[in-house]
Amino acid sequence: MEVNRPVRVRFAPSPTGPLHMGGVRTALYNYLFAKKHGGSFILRIEDTDQTRYVPGAEAYIVESLKWCKIAPDEGFSVGGNYGPYKQSERKGMYRQFAEQLLESGHAYYAFDTAEDLDRMRAMAKAAGTANWQYNHVTRGSMKNSLTLSQGEVERKLAEGAPYVIRVKLNRNEEVKFHDHIRGWVSVNTNNMDDKVLFKSDGMPTYHLANIVDDHLMDISHVIRGEEWLPSAPLHVLLYRYLGWEDSMPEFAHLPLLLKPDGHGKLSKRDGDRLGFPVFPLQWVNPETQEIASGYREQGYFAEAFINMLAFLGWNPGTEQELFSMQELIEAFTLERVNKAGAKYDHEKTKWYNQQYLRRKPDAELAEHLLPTLEQQQHHTGKAFVEKVVALVKERAYFVQDILNEGAYLFARPAVYDEKTVQKKWNPEARQHVVSLKTRFETLSYFEAEDVEKVFKAYLGEQGVGFGKVGPGFRLAVTGKGMGPSMFDICAILGKQETCARMELALERLP
Ligand code: GLU
Secondary structure (H helix, E strand, O other): OOOOOOOEEEOOOOOOOOOHHHHHHHHHHHHHHHHOOOOOOEEEEOOOOHOOOOHEEEEHHHHHHHHHHOOOOOOOEOOOOOOOOEEHHHHHOOOHHHHHHHOOOOOOEEEOHHHHHHHHHHHEEEEEEOOOOOOOOOOHOOOOOOOOHHHHHHHHHHOOOOOOEEEEOOOOEEEEEEEOOEEEEEEHHHOOOOOOOEEEEOOOHHHHHHHHHHHHHOOOOEEHHHHHHHHHHHHHHHHHOOOHHOOOEEEEEEOOEEEEOOEEEHHHHHHHHHOOOOOOOOEEOOOOOOOEEEEEOOOHHHHHHHHHHOOOOOOOOOOOOOOOOHHHHHHHHHHOOOOEEEEOOOOHHHHHHHHHHHHHHHHHHHHHHHHHHHHHHOOOOHOOOOOOHHHHHHHHHOOHHHHHHHHHHHOOOOOOHHHHHHHHHOOEEEEEOOOOOOOOHOOOOOOOOHHHHHHHHHHHHHHOOHHHHHHHHHHHHHHOOOOOOHHHHHHHOHHHHHHHHHHHHHHHHH
């Protein structure tokens, strides 16, 4: 794709609640695109709709991006030359553009009250029109500056009557624009309505604020969710009406994130129902104190979360599935973003976490686990934890799994697996444990190879197979019926502890 102006892209969330993972994906694609083209990634807060403002949402957005390492170059909480980056703080900048549109005849005042509009809708419904719209057909019978006399309009404005400014769309005009993901999109103005751009409280609506800011911030590409595709024709017209067509950003509307079964948009409720988070971080609803779970708190690595998200709607066209942020930046192109919605797959998300966990150095994982172990009163040194990590890491999806998988290494068995006791524990098994213990006691080295040598020699002497001795031995030392190599386990526990556990099992088991 050819890029012929400095790349400046923005992520423009509205602070109406916690950022959904789909929002994080939008931010990610913007970030990857900016970095790939040596451009700037900007964070802008779109809070023109004050009725939907939720306290804490902005801080949540900032923290989520920080956790994901999607660092804005410019914007809210960062600063920059095009600020302020929060629309409520830019309030004074929008009126002049609404006025420019009024003057050029592309907008008009409308004085209809909420009741007027309700009445029109009800009448239309009774006449069989389900979706009444304020448009080129209906505006002629409404209270606006196109139907009222100039004197009356001036009087109403002087009186301080509430009004809105609406865009005036031409009849039957084809609005055509190119989208990097959808291709050519064409919409007829007959299927659009005269959207409100500005309100008498001095606040612009999303549509006006969005294009004014994209223009003033010199945005080169608008990369956003598919739910904004229906707004794009209006935005294209506003650029034209304001005389900014030459610097209009290019568009790319990203595919929806779908439920795991592919039927419909992924919602917060799906997460609750199917048991996975839909938010990057945990969110506590400030009104209800209700908690929505987050990937971070569930033990996901941010890199795994990002890698998974990158693949929800994009693929590199190769077999490679694991990508660092740097690799994503290099591989990412808008051409390889799919049109079709992307199904969320929770098993795949867990798989990503497992892959990242396997690639983490044992020492780093051990460091991670030490505080929890301390809390649980296991005062083991880091070296010991590292060995446990190395042994059980393959079986873990999350760092905390290592503690469960390796629990028997931190504490003596409190119980012995009942099935294994029933099936494998008998006088013969007991005798093998007694004999092995005696042999272990004589060893001066207790590395895995030493234990293995003694064990195998014992099998040879007795003329028995592993199956006769192994399960009872494992049961005695770990309390389990299955697990990683017993020789490794014994080496980690050390001679004294291994023998003590064997002794304990002999006392406890029948
Ligand atoms: N404020 C809009 C949102 O919350 C941004 C849409 C856009 O990027 O133009 O998603």
